[in-house]
Amino acid sequence: MITSIILLNVVRERINEVAEQLAEMEEVSEVYSVTGNYDLVAIVRVKHNDDLARLVTEQLVKIDGIEKTDTMLAFKAYSKHDLEAMFSL
Template identity: 55%
Template sequence: MITAIVLVKASVDRIPEIAETIAALEGVSEVYSVTGTYDLVAMVRVRAHEDLADVIPGLLNKVPGVEQTETHIAFRTYSRHDLDAAFALGLDG
């Protein structure tokens, strides 16, 4: 699974509508409204790198109101669940 984090600048007066449209796209798992330089963060999860081209420039960037994007590709995923599993000793309470 390939994960991309897409930072999105959007038309401020249409952020909720733009976020809902992006969230409905195939390959987009979540969309967050955020503070800071960007308005939205979209999590894109696809099976192959080639699929990123279909989702990000092919669909997401074409959503009306999306003004600019910046994409980051994840190398590894770390989560609380993963860390707990990695450090678990397997001992009963």
């Protein structure tokens, strides 16, 4: 499983709408509104890199209101929880 963190800058008036659209996507496990340099953070879990590429280059670009994204890949999870069992695809 590939986990990525997508940081999003969104048109202020559309933050809630964009967050709801992201949360409806199968690959997106969580969406947070945050303080700081970004408006939203999306946690994405996919099986293959190609799935992530499709999400970013084909699906996110269709969401009106997203101004900019930064995508980070997670290398290793440090958690007391069994993330593989919780988010198995």
